[in-house]
Amino acid sequence: MSFDTLILAALGYVGLLFTVAWAADRAAARGRTRWTDKPIVYTLSLSVYCSAWTFYGAVGYASRSGLEFATIYLGPTIVLAGSWWGLRRLVRVSRLHRVTSVADLVSARFGKSNPLAALITLIALIAATPYLALQLQSISVSFAAFSPGDLPSGPLDGWVAVGLAVFAILFGTRNLAADERHHGVVMAIAVEAMVKLLAFIALGIWVVWGLADGPADMLARIAARAAQPDAAGWTLRPDRWTALIAVSAAALLTLPRMFQVMVIEPADETPLTSAAWAFPAYLMAMSLFVLPIAVIGKEMLPADAAPDLYVLHLPLSQGADGLALLVFLGGLSSATSMVIISTIALATMVSNHWLVPLFLALRRIDASDTAPADIRGPLLASRRIAIMAVIGAGALYQAIGGGQALAAMGTVAFVGVAQLLPAMLGGLLWRGATRKGAYAGICMGSAIWLLWVFLPSLGLRGLPDLGPVDPLAGAVFVSLGLNIACFTAVSLLTLPDPQERLQGLSFVHAVSPEATMAGGAVRPEGAVRAEALLTLARRVWGGDEALLFFRSEADRQGKSGFLPDVTASFLSRLERRLAGSMGTATAHAMLAQVAGQRQTTMSELMAVAGEAQRAKERARQLEDDSDELARTARSLQEANDRLTALSVQKDAFLGQISHELRTPMTSVRAFSELLKLPDLSPEDRERFAGIINEEATRLTRLLDDLLDLSVLESGRARLSSSVVNLHDLISRAIEASSALGSGAELRIDRDTPTEQIMVMTDADRLLQVLINLIGNARKYCDAARPVLTIRTRKLTDGTQITVMDNGSGIPAEQQDLVFEKFSRLNDPARAGGAGLGLAISREVMTALGGTITYLPGHDGAAFRLELPVRPPGLGASAETS
Amino acid sequence: MSLPPEGPIFLERAAYRRRRLQDAARLLPMATIVLLLVPVWLMPSALSGALGMVGLFAVWLLIVIASGLLHRRLGRPLPTEAPKDEL
Numbered sequence: 001m002s003f004d005t006l007i008l009a010a011l012g013y014v015g016l017l018f019t020v021a022w023a024a025d026r027a028a029a030r031g032r033t034r035w036t037d038k039p040i041v042y043t044l045s046l047s048v049y050c051s052a053w054t055f056y057g058a059v060g061y062a063s064r065s066g067l068e069f070a071t072i073y074l075g076p077t078i079v080l081a082g083s084w085w086g087l088r089r090l091v092r093v094s095r096l097h098r099v100t101s102v103a104d105l106v107s108a109r110f111g112k113s114n115p116l117a118a119l120i121t122l123i124a125l126i127a128a129t130p131y132l133a134l135q136l137q138s139i140s141v142s143f144a145a146f147s148p149g150d151l152p153s154g155p156l157d158g159w160v161a162v163g164l165a166v167f168a169i170l171f172g173t174r175n176l177a178a179d180e181r182h183h184g185v186v187m188a189i190a191v192e193a194m195v196k197l198l199a200f201i202a203l204g205i206w207v208v209w210g211l212a213d214g215p216a217d218m219l220a221r222i223a224a225r226a227a228q229p230d231a232a233g234w235t236l237r238p239d240r241w242t243a244l245i246a247v248s249a250a251a252l253l254t255l256p257r258m259f260q261v262m263v264i265e266p267a268d269e270t271p272l273t274s275a276a277w278a279f280p281a282y283l284m285a286m287s288l289f290v291l292p293i294a295v296i297g298k299e300m301l302p303a304d305a306a307p308d309l310y311v312l313h314l315p316l317s318q319g320a321d322g323l324a325l326l327v328f329l330g331g332l333s334s335a336t337s338m339v340i341i342s343t344i345a346l347a348t349m350v351s352n353h354w355l356v357p358l359f360l361a362l363r364r365i366d367a368s369d370t371a372p373a374d375i376r377g378p379l380l381a382s383r384r385i386a387i388m389a390v391i392g393a394g395a396l397y398q399a400i401g402g403g404q405a406l407a408a409m410g411t412v413a414f415v416g417v418a419q420l421l422p423a424m425l426g427g428l429l430w431r432g433a434t435r436k437g438a439y440a441g442i443c444m445g446s447a448i449w450l451l452w453v454f455l456p457s458l459g460l461r462g463l464p465d466l467g468p469v470d471p472l473a474g475a476v477f478v479s480l481g482l483n484i485a486c487f488t489a490v491s492l493l494t495l496p497d498p499q500e501r502l503q504g505l506s507f508v509h510a511v512s513p514e515a516t517m518a519g520g521a522v523r524p525e526g527a528v529r530a531e532a533l534l535t536l537a538r539r540v541w542g543g544d545e546a547l548l549f550f551r552s553e554a555d556r557q558g559k560s561g562f563l564p565d566v567t568a569s570f571l572s573r574l575e576r577r578l579a580g581s582m583g584t585a586t587a588h589a590m591l592a593q594v595a596g597q598r599q600t601t602m603s604e605l606m607a608v609a610g611e612a613q614r615a616k617e618r619a620r621q622l623e624d625d626s627d628e629l630a631r632t633a634r635s636l637q638e639a640n641d642r643l644t645a646l647s648v649q650k651d652a653f654l655g656q657i658s659h660e661l662r663t664p665m666t667s668v669r670a671f672s673e674l675l676k677l678p679d680l681s682p683e684d685r686e687r688f689a690g691i692i693n694e695e696a697t698r699l700t701r702l703l704d705d706l707l708d709l710s711v712l713e714s715g716r717a718r719l720s721s722s723v724v725n726l727h728d729l730i731s732r733a734i735e736a737s738s739a740l741g742s743g744a745e746l747r748i749d750r751d752t753p754t755e756q757i758m759v760m761t762d763a764d765r766l767l768q769v770l771i772n773l774i775g776n777a778r779k780y781c782d783a784a785r786p787v788l789t790i791r792t793r794k795l796t797d798g799t800q801i802t803v804m805d806n807g808s809g810i811p812a813e814q815q816d817l818v819f820e821k822f823s824r825l826n827d828p829a830r831a832g833g834a835g836l837g838l839a840i841s842r843e844v845m846t847a848l849g850g851t852i853t854y855l856p857g858h859d860g861a862a863f864r865l866e867l868p869v870r871p872p873g874l875g876a877s878a879e880t881s
Numbered sequence: 882m883s884l885p886p887e888g889p890i891f892l893e894r895a896a897y898r899r900r901r902l903q904d905a906a907r908l909l910p911m912a913t914i915v916l917l918l919v920p921v922w923l924m925p926s927a928l929s930g931a932l933g934m935v936g937l938f939a940v941w942l943l944i945v946i947a948s949g950l951l952h953r954r955l956g957r958p959l960p961t962e963a964p965k966d967e968l
Contacts, residue, residue, distance in 0.1 A: 067933050074917050077941065081948045082910030084903065084955060219931040226930030236925040236933065242918055273956030277949030284941045291934055 006146050006328065013195075013329050014163065017336075020191050021171045021184030028183035036183040037267055039274030044190035045261045046279045047197070049076060049252065050286055051338035052138035053131075053410035055196060055331045058287070060308035063294035066226060066234030070290075071241055072410070073283040075248030083276040087262070090253070091269040093428065093510050098580035101349045102259040102420060107585050109427035109507045110435035111500035114585035117353040119439070120420060123446050124256050124349060125390070126454070127416030128342055132394030134409045135335040136161060140398070142331050145312045146324075161395040164339045165388050172344035173383040185340060186265050192333035197285060199330025203311060204289025206323055207296050211314075218292050225295045243473035244411070246480070250418035253425075256345035257338060264345075339391065347386035352583030355382035360590060375539040379582060412457045415476055419445035422484045426491070431504045433487070436494040441487025448479035529594075530563040533574060536594050540581055549577060646820055661702070664695035671695075705836045712843035719762040719847060721871055726792055726799065727755035729763060733770035737778060746778050749789040757794050760870045765844045769852065772837040773803045773863055781807035781860065798850070798869055804862030815854050847871075899955070906951050909944075916940050 024036060035041060054072070061069040079086065099105040103124065107117035140157045171184040212218045226234050252258050266272075297310030305313050311331070315324040359378055422445070423438035452475040455461040466474035496504065505511070530550075537546035547562055553573065554564040564570050571591060578587035671688040674680070680688075711717050734748055759766075777788045783806045793800040810818055819842045838852075845852040845865060849872040855862040917940065921928055928936060 066929055067937060070937060074941075077944060078910050078913045078917070081913045081944055082907075084906035084909075084952065086910070219935065222934060223931040235929045236921050238922045238925050241921045241925070245917065270956070273952040276952040277945050280941070280948060281945045284938065284945060288938065 003147050006143070006325065009325055009329065010332060013332065014167075014336075017188045017191065018167065018170075021167070021188040023184075024187035025171060025174065025182075025184035028181075033183060033267070036181075036186055037271075039271040040278070041186060041190045042266055042271035043275045043278040043282065044193035045186045045265065046258070046275060047193035047282055047286075048189055048257055048261050048337050048341045049255075050193075050196065050283070050334060051131075051410070052135045052331060052335035054286060055200065055334035056138050056142070056308045056311060057410060058290045059294045059297065059310045060306070062290045063298055063307035063310065064233050066231065067236060067291065068240060068244065070287055071244035072248045072414075073287050075245045075250070076252040076283060077280040078245070079249050079252050080276050080279050083272045088269045088272050089510060090428065091263050091266065091272065093507055094263045095268060096510065096512060097506070097584065098576045100264065100352055100580065100583050101345060102254055102256055102424065103349045103353055104579070104583050104585075105259075105263075106420065106423050106427060106438065107353075107583075108579070109503055110423075110433075110438050111497055111503055112585045112588040113435055114353060114357050114583075114589065116435060116438060117349070117583065117585050118357075119442065121346075121349040121353045123419065123442070124417060125346060125393075126450075127413040128256065128346055128390075129393045129397050130409045130457075131413040132339060132342060132390070133397035135339045136394055136398045139332060139335045141306075141309060142312055142328055145309055145316065146328070157395065157398065161391050164336060164343070165391045167336075168340050168343045168347070168387045168391070169384050172340070172347070172387065173380055181265055181267075182344065185344065186261070189261070189337045189341060192337040193282075196330040196333045197282065199326045199333075200286055200289065200311075202323060203315065203327050204292060206320065207289060207293050207314065211296050211300065211318070212292065218295075221295050221299070222291055225298065237470055237473070239473040239477075240470045243470075243476035247411070247414045247418045247476055250421040250480075251414040254417040254420040255414075256349060256417070257341040260341055260345035260348075339394070343387050343390045346390045347383055348583075350386035350390065351379070351382040352586055355386060356582055356586050357589065360586065360593075375536075376542060379540065408457055411472065412453055415453050415472075415479070416446070416449050418476075419449055419479060419483055422480070422487045426487055427504070428507055430491075431501075431508045432491055432496075433504065434491045434494045434496040435500055437487045437489075437491030440490040441483045444486040445479045445483030448475065448482060452479070529566045532594050533566065533591075534562065536590065537574065537578070540578060549574075642816055642820075645817060649817065649820065657702075661699065664699050668692050668695050705840065709836055709840050709843060712840065712847060715847075717765075717843075717847050719765065719871060721760060722763055723758050723760045724763040724766075726757045726759055726801070727752065729767055730755060730770060730790060730792075730801075733767055733774055736767070737771045737774040746781065746786045746788055749787055751791055754794075755790075755792050757792060757799055759799050759867055761848055761867055762871065765848060766867070769841040769844050769865065770801075770803070772841050773865075776837065777803070777805040777807075777861070781805040783807045783860070799867045801865040801867070802855070802862065803865070804855070804858050805860040807860040809858065809861045810854065812856065815856060818854060819852070902951060902955050906955060909948060909951060913944050916944070 027033070028036060058069050058072075061072075094105055097105075097108050099108055101121075103117040103120035106120055107113050110116055136157060139160050143156060168185075171188070172182055174184075208215060208218050212221060225231055252262075293310055293314065294307065297305070297307065297314050301310065301313055301317060311327050312324060315321070315327060356379060359382065419442055422441050423433070426433040426441075427438065451461065452464045453472065456463045456471075463471040464475065465471075469477075534546060534550050537549065540546075541549075550562045550564060553570055554561055557564050557567070557570070559565065575584075575587050575591050578590065581587075582590070671692045674688050675685060675692075730750065774788060777786070781788070787806045789802075789804050789806075791802045793802075819838050842852050845867075848867060849870075850865060850867040853864050853866075855864050920936065927933070
């Protein structure tokens with residue numbers, strides 16, 4: 001196969017990737033993200049984890065250290081297996097805050113601190129540069145593997161770097177959307193992921209079934225190879241095994257490129273449920289044939305062949321040119337996808353945390369600045385400069401460095417970025433984590449990494465001597481251990497500032513940041529500020545998108561037009577949208593400049609806490625209040641019903657009383673007329689005079705009653721207290737009421753012995769009540785054989801008298817009314833009185849300090865009188881009177 | 882142990898199953914760590930060759946299958962919220 005064919009194939013393949021990326025971007029621009037939102041695309045884009053280090057380096061790693069190579073893929077397997085409660089949460093919180101990178105996440109959590117983000121960017125850049133160089137180098141050596149041997153690699157390397165930079169700039173910085181999604185790039189990465197998987201599996205199958213004699217033979221060869229004396233490195237070392245699994249698990253979360261594809265690119269966390277098993281399966285498939293290829297390569301290739309390039313040399317040496325080309329394309333895919341994503345991710349960090357803050361510091365954005373100074377240009381330019389700088393650094397590193405085994409650089413980068421994990425995880429799980437703690441942990445871990453891992457890997461320093469422990473494993477344990485220790489200890493000892501505490505609450509409990517803001521207080525000079533903010537947003541996003549956002553915000557507040565009130569929650573949302581374009585810390589600083597937003601103070605934080613507490617209380621009070629209201633409404637309803645009924649009764653009574661007054665008056669007048677007649681017998685005269693007298697008495701009684709009642713009601717009744725025997729009192733009442741008797745003879749059922757109770761009260765008044773009750777029973781008891789039962793009881797705090805008959809009682813709907821004035825049962829014909837008896841009785845009992853109640857649920861009408869031990873208003877002196 | 886202060890104490894069957902699935906999803910990474918680390922700690926040299934490779938990939942496959950089954954079922958919406966498209 002000619003070298004030109006190879007170049008053509010490579011160019012054609014790259015052309016295909018450009019087309020795919022372009023098509024996906026175009027579709028996304030039209031709002032069609034059906035393909036890029038598919039879980040399979042998400043899973044395949046995660047495979048950017050498998051860089052050229054995997055594609056070429058894993059075989060080299062395996063030929064040196066046997067099964068240990070698998071640790072790099074087992075760590076991610078563990079993390080993905082726990083995606084339901086780990087990764088999902090990370091993705092959700094990150095989407096909530098629209099973070100743009102791992103540095104952005106950590107800095108946003110620890111109070112939107114740009115210096116912290118800048119530090120993390122630095123560490124990520126230091127770790128990534130050799131790693132990027134390694135990818136470029138792998139492309140260069142894979143070209144070299146096909147070439148006759150005397151090819152000068154310099155210009156080709158340069159063109160590869162330029163091509164990658166162009167791709168990254170074209171598809172990575174096309175626009176400054178409010179999020180960092182790159183549909184075209186993700187789609188291209190997914191295609192590349194399939195190519196590299198196909199290439200590697202095709203090679204593996206060819207090796208196992210073509211070169212070896214099937215799986216059984218392959219296992220035998222592996223066993224034989226492991227037993228050879230020069231395979232000492234194949235013996236697994238538990239310390240390295242554990243350390244490498246831990247580091248690769250950490251790196252999956254903190255590598256900028258992995259964070260980009262795993263957290264930033266997906267629309268939400270749903271594709272994770274598929275990736276949870278599909279990505280481990282992908283990694284397993286990529287790892288399955290590594291050991292066989294390493295063993296067969298060792299057997300069949302000359303001893304001086306580089307193990308890192310077995311995957312290319314094996315098919316080439318056997319004349320399988322087509323397979324070799326496929327493998328080459330797979331390797332190219334691995335390297336390019338890693339470089340592109342890494343570059344975009346790192347460039348975002350460099351731009352957001354280094355260049356833009358610098359730009360803003362040099363040129364203050366002034367709210368009053370009406371000149372249409374566009375920030376988009378500088379922002380995009382800074383991205384592009386950063387992309388070129390990152391790729392340039394990798395290329396430069398490759399040009400002056402190079403020559404190391406591929407595998408070593410990967411591990412170095414992994415251990416480096418793993419130092420970010422304690423701060424990131426701690427920040428997400430523990431509200432007590434502070435910025436100073438994060439600084440301490442990251443600085444401590446990174447320092448050990450630089451001294452014990454990074455510098456030795458460049459040959460600038462010797463490896464630390466840790467006795468029986470492997471130097472790399474030792475460095476991992478010590479650096480991560482001290483990192484965690486410093487992070488925790490400093491966090492425990494220091495106080496977070498209010499901004500940090502707000503962010504901590506929002507991150508740890510995954511609540512929206514504006515939910516933690518204090519209410520919707522409108523800031524002063526609202527309209528002016530809103531206009532300035534709109535100007536700012538237009539400069540960052542361009543006119544249309546900014547207007548759209550502002551209008552939706554105004555809508556949300558129920559305002560028309562484009563200028564919403566500048567409330568805390570609006571500012572929070574605007575800040576997060578801006579953060580999607582330029583990083584949390586930068587967006588915060590910029591808004592602080594334009595909106596005149598001050599630093600959150602401790603008292604504001606307390607106000608937020610108080611506000612939340614009050615809101616909770618209000619909600620509870622409302623609940624109570626509504627109960628209370630329901631109760632009040634019910635009692636009001638009852639009162640109203642009673643009033644209505646009473647009013648009807650009163651009207652009826654007025655008619656009745658007029659009639660009652662008129663009847664005796666009429667007969668008095670009529671009989672007095674008769675008395676005037678001259679020829680009247682003495683008997684008749686006597687009789688007529690009797691009638692007149694009787695009627696006049698009735699009138700007097702009625703008026704007496706009314707007068708009595710009004711006296712009692714006004715509280716002017718005079719009581720004379722004395723001690724009486726209840727038995728005597730009841731006997732007198734029965735005797736007195738017998739005069740009122742009508743209808744059937746009333747039988748009185750008394751319990752004489754218990755009636756021997758001495759009570760102190762106004763005897764005459766109590767007698768009046770008893771007469772009234774007994775009289776009522778005589779008058780109204782409608783039983784065939786009326787029986788009146790009277791029971792008395794001596795209580796510790798008074799005396800109880802129950803009077804009940806065996807009639808039909810009082811209907812339930814009238815029980816409420818019997819004690820009202822002028823209230824009478826339906827049958828006025830049978831009523832001898834004016835309906836004042838029970839009303840008077842109640843007033844009397846109240847005056848005596850007792851009560852009279854109707855007892856429902858008995859056969860007939862039953863009343864209970866309760867008397868206190870002594871009437872109110874009567875001191876001890878009353879006993880002596 | 883006191884009862885949970887909010888929400889129903891007992892759940893209907895579907896919700897109950899889902900809770901237990903979530904428990905299992907929490908346990909899965911722990912089980913994975915144990916399966917991957919402990920054998921290598923106990924007998925590193927025996928697992929260094931062909932036996933190690935067979936064992937490792939068997940465990941790996943098991944994890945993938947277990948994770949697949951769990952997450953597929955967790956990814957499904959609850960049956961109560963299912964009939965949305967029947968409007």
